[in-house]
Amino acid sequence: MLDDFMTRATLAGIGVALAAAPLGCFVVWRRMAYFGDATAHAAILGVALSLALQISVFPGAMAVALLMALVVTFLTGRGYAMDTLLGVLAHSALAFGLVAVSFLSGIRIDLMAYLFGDILAVSRSDLVVIWGGVAMVIALITWRWSALLTSTLNEELAYASGLDPKREQLILTLSLAITVAVAIKVVGVLLIAAMLIIPAASARSLARTPEGMALIAGGIGAFSAVAGLQGAYVFDTPAGPSIVCVAALVFAALNLVSLGRTRKSMH
Template identity: 65%
Template structure:
């Protein structure tokens, strides 16, 4: 029988996958990988802000991640060259966060847990936060699913259908900020983008419809989380990175399988 901490870790990984699967599919479809990376990097600045003001860390991460996501979405809507802009914003936010923590009086914290995650240290409160955030993201995406698909497929078609692509982009922005806030304890700021992208990319070659891809991405994410925990126990490897290693191996296998099926 699993120990309590392993049970919580497994449930946290599965709960996170419920959110990252469908959201990661949109990240892949819209080629928003760097967008997710920038939002995740900003989470460390949110940690620093929360520690400095005695606010809950999750709240600080949510505020800063949402601010970063809205900033990036606004710049994208104005036609900025996003590759350079996102690079500057992502690494600057990470650097400011790391430096800011050192100025918080009386705080001595190991930031490696926030950078790479510590899924084995998930508490019952963290577990409730992860599942609560996952349910909110799923509800948000389910509510706007068809509109998001239309806006992703073609913005002109979205306008013709009476939809506002900027509003749909904002929905994804909010969902992304929530996922960053709930995922940072599980896989860390540096690996959140991987948890969004790798399972969705692995599912793409095996899917014929958007709904199937989102469902497979959830399944692959959950298998990656459980497999990563097992790998961590067997080989005494870091749990968060181990989850991504398993996801990458699944991506390699599904990519090879997908090519064989289409070949």
């Protein structure tokens, strides 16, 4: 079954969607959209380092993404505005990564594959890495779900409950770094943030509880992956961007329905 490239691509897309869904909910709740984007941009520097050291892209991308996230977390509140800090670090890391890649002689690199994903080239070993990362993220989020939720809702309440919001932020940061590393092959560094944010934002109008929002976001993400891949296959379009396009269309459709309901209730 795994000999078929479309089957492997579909499994990879669903895996990334399931990891990104609960994490995306926290990104939306905490208004960390730029944080996710910056972490993803930094991963291209990790890709360059991995290629230079001739090791798997996954550990290099995860290490740099995690380092980036930790630096941002550490510097926030020390005289730097969050959006300014993210803008400087994200684009600097992306630029340094792209320049570093150009110095790698004797290595054939398809930059477009890292920027926009190359899900159709996912191998069996890639699937093992992707689903291993997905399992780690889901396990981390499930383990700390209540603590993460409390810290997100109210830091003072978290302290009163004996929780350390900074530790929960660190767990969220680690999960984000793992997700970025496994998603590079699927949607690329420029579209990872979209897969984190769009399904979660779409689920917001349908969900009654935080848990429901995470589950619905996972369903929307998985549907976007499958439908986007089918669309890419039929219309011969880039697979990664096609997945994000489907997610965006779902978001637009759900918001139009919600807007229609609001107008009806007003009349």
